[in-house]
Amino acid sequence: MTASEPDIRHQIVALLPRLRRFALALAGTRDVADDVMQTACEKALGHLGQFTPGTRLDSWMFQIVRTTYIDHLRRNQRRRNTELTPELAESLPSDARTHEQISARADLALVRAEIARLPEEQREVLALVTIEGLSYQDAADVLGIPIGTIMSRLSRARKKLARAIDEPRTGSGPLQGAQR
Amino acid sequence: MSRFSDETLMAYADGALPPAEAAEVGAALENDAEARATVESFRSTATLARAAFADMAAEPVSDALVRTVLGTEAPAASVTNFPPARKARPPLWRSMLPLAASIALVLGLAAALFLRQPAPVLQGPVMALGPIPSGTALAEILETRPSGTPVALQERDAQGSEHLMIVATLRDRNGRICREVEALDKTMQARLAGIACRDSASRTWIVEGTARIAASSPSGGSDFVPSGAEEKDALEGLLSILGATKALPPEEEQRLIAHGWR
Numbered sequence: 001m002t003a004s005e006p007d008i009r010h011q012i013v014a015l016l017p018r019l020r021r022f023a024l025a026l027a028g029t030r031d032v033a034d035d036v037m038q039t040a041c042e043k044a045l046g047h048l049g050q051f052t053p054g055t056r057l058d059s060w061m062f063q064i065v066r067t068t069y070i071d072h073l074r075r076n077q078r079r080r081n082t083e084l085t086p087e088l089a090e091s092l093p094s095d096a097r098t099h100e101q102i103s104a105r106a107d108l109a110l111v112r113a114e115i116a117r118l119p120e121e122q123r124e125v126l127a128l129v130t131i132e133g134l135s136y137q138d139a140a141d142v143l144g145i146p147i148g149t150i151m152s153r154l155s156r157a158r159k160k161l162a163r164a165i166d167e168p169r170t171g172s173g174p175l176q177g178a179q180r
Numbered sequence: 181m182s183r184f185s186d187e188t189l190m191a192y193a194d195g196a197l198p199p200a201e202a203a204e205v206g207a208a209l210e211n212d213a214e215a216r217a218t219v220e221s222f223r224s225t226a227t228l229a230r231a232a233f234a235d236m237a238a239e240p241v242s243d244a245l246v247r248t249v250l251g252t253e254a255p256a257a258s259v260t261n262f263p264p265a266r267k268a269r270p271p272l273w274r275s276m277l278p279l280a281a282s283i284a285l286v287l288g289l290a291a292a293l294f295l296r297q298p299a300p301v302l303q304g305p306v307m308a309l310g311p312i313p314s315g316t317a318l319a320e321i322l323e324t325r326p327s328g329t330p331v332a333l334q335e336r337d338a339q340g341s342e343h344l345m346i347v348a349t350l351r352d353r354n355g356r357i358c359r360e361v362e363a364l365d366k367t368m369q370a371r372l373a374g375i376a377c378r379d380s381a382s383r384t385w386i387v388e389g390t391a392r393i394a395a396s397s398p399s400g401g402s403d404f405v406p407s408g409a410e411e412k413d414a415l416e417g418l419l420s421i422l423g424a425t426k427a428l429p430p431e432e433e434q435r436l437i438a439h440g441w442r
Contacts, residue, residue, distance in 0.1 A: 012249050014332070021236040034242065041249050107438055111232035129194075130229045133320070136196055151187040158190065158225040165228065 005048055011057050012044065018058070018132060019065050025127035026069045028116040040068040062132070062142045066124060073120075114164040122157035125150055130158075184208070184215055193222035195315035224440065230324045231438040238329045306337040306344065306363050307374045312385045318344060322359055322376055322385045323441075326433060330364055340365045341372060349433045352377065353423025357441055358388070360415070369393075375418055378441055389418040 019040070023033035044051075044064050051060050115123060128139040129150070136154075140147040184192075184205060191197045192205045209216050312319045321331050321344050330345040341363035348360045358377040362370040374390035419425065428436070436442075 009250055013246055016241040016245060016249070017237040017239070020239070020241060021233055024236050025233055034245075037245060038248065041245060045249065045251070108228075108232040108434070111228045115229060115232065126229060130226050131233045136191070148187075151191065155186040155190045155222070158222055158229075159186065161225045161229065162221045165225075 008048060008051065008057065009045070012041070012061060015058055015061055019061055022062060022127055022132055023065050023069060025115065025131055026066065026124060027072075028112075032072065036065060036069045036072055039072075040065045043068060056138070059134075059138060059142050062128060062134075066142070111161070111165065114161055117164070118157050118160060122153045122160070125153045126157045126161075129154055186218065189215055189218045190222045193219045194226065227324060227440055228438060231434070234324065234326050234329070234434075234437070238326070306333065306339075306341045307361065307372055307376075307387055307390055309387050309390065311379075312376065312387060314384065318361070318376075319385055321346065322361065322378070324437060326437065327359075327427075327430065330368065336366075337363070339363075339371060342366045343368065345370075347373070348427040349436070350419070350424035350427055356380070357436065358419075358422060358424045359385075360419075362393075373415055375415060375422070375424075377422070380441065388422065389415060391415045 016037070020033060020037050023036045023040070024030065027033045027036060040061075044061060051057065115126065118126065124143065125139060128134045128142060129136060134142065136147050136150045140150045143150070188197070188201075188205065192202055195202075197205065205215075209219065307318055312322070317331070317333050317335075325331060325346055327346045327348055330343040332343050333341065336342045343364040345362050345364060346359050347362055350358050350360070352358050356377050356379075358375055361374050361376060363372040363374075365371050370393050372390055372392055375388045376385045377388055378385050
C-alpha cells in the first residue's frame, strides 16, 4: 500500500506534537524549537519524494528535525550558551536543591535544566529513547550510529542525570549563574 | 562491583533485554544490592525525564505550522469535520478535558478526514481484565502519562483502538491509585474505557473493569448513537464500589508521576 501525498501530510500533522517535543528537548527553548520545526517541516515537504512508503514516518521526521537543529546550532554557535539556559531555569527557585518541600513543577524544571546540560550527543539519545519511547534499535537508525553506542551514551546520560538530581551542586556552574 | 555492565542493567530497567537474559539478570539482582540500586536509578531517571517533558506534547501546535504541512490556507473546513466532543461526560473529570482539546484537534485534523495506514494488529485487546504485563504500551502510559493527552499506539488492536488516553486519576478508599483510561479509535472516539489500579508493592497496574463504548454515527455528524450509557454506568458503579469518587487535581497527579506514585 502506497500512501498518497495528502495522506503523508496528514500523518505528519498527527506527529507534530511529538516532533515539537523532541525539538524542545534538543533546543531547550520554545523559540528555537518552533523555528526548527518550521524549517524541518518545509524541508520534509520539499523532499516528500524521498520518503519510502512502508518505512516509519516518525523516524524519518525525527531525523529531519535533528539535522535541522544541528544546522541551526552551526549557524548560531556563539549565541547558543547564552540563549539556552534562562528559559529552562526560569521557574527554578534559587533554593530548589536544598529545600525539603520542593514542588513538583520546580522539580521537573530542574530535570529539564539538567537534561539541557548534557552533551548534545547524549541528550539526543535520551530524547529519542526515554522521552519519545523509541527502541534502542530505532534510535540507532535515526541517528545512524550502532546500537552499542546508543546504549553507552544513554547510560552515561542517565547516570549523569541521577547524580545531578541526587547531589546538590556547589560551585559556579552555568546553572548557578542562571539562578541569579 | 556488579558483574553486569551499566548498559545491561539499563536495558533490564528499560525492559529491552531478551527474555532469557532478563531472567538471568533478574535472578542475579536478588543477591546484588548494588546492581539493584543501579537498576532503580535507571528507572527513576527514565520516569523523571518522561515526566519533565510529558506536558510538552500537549502544547498546541501553531496553526501556521499545521497550514505549512497541509499546504492549505486555513484548516477551517477540516475543523468542522472534527467529531464533536462526546456529551454526557461525568462531571468528575470534566475539568481535565481542555488539556486534551488542542492536541485532539490537531490529531483529529489528520484522523477525521484521512485513513491512516493500518498499524500492525495486536494479538489481544489493548486492555483486558487483570494485571498488565510491564513493557506494554498500556503499562507505560498508566505509569508515566498525565491525564488528557492521547498517546498513539505503535500497534492497534483488533477492535480498532489506535490511541490510549488517561481520563482521570483517583484514589480509592484504601488510598490506592486508580486511573480511568480510554482506548480511542482513529477518529479519536473512545471505544473502550477501563479502570486500572496500581499495586504499589509489585508496582504493577491491574485492570479492575472495562466497558465498551458504542461507536458514534459513522457520518461524523453531530448525532451520536445514544447507547453506551449503561456501559458507562457500569464503570461509575465500579468506581463507587472502589470508593474512588474524586479525581486528583492535575498538580497532584503530576507530582505523583514524578515521584513514581509515592
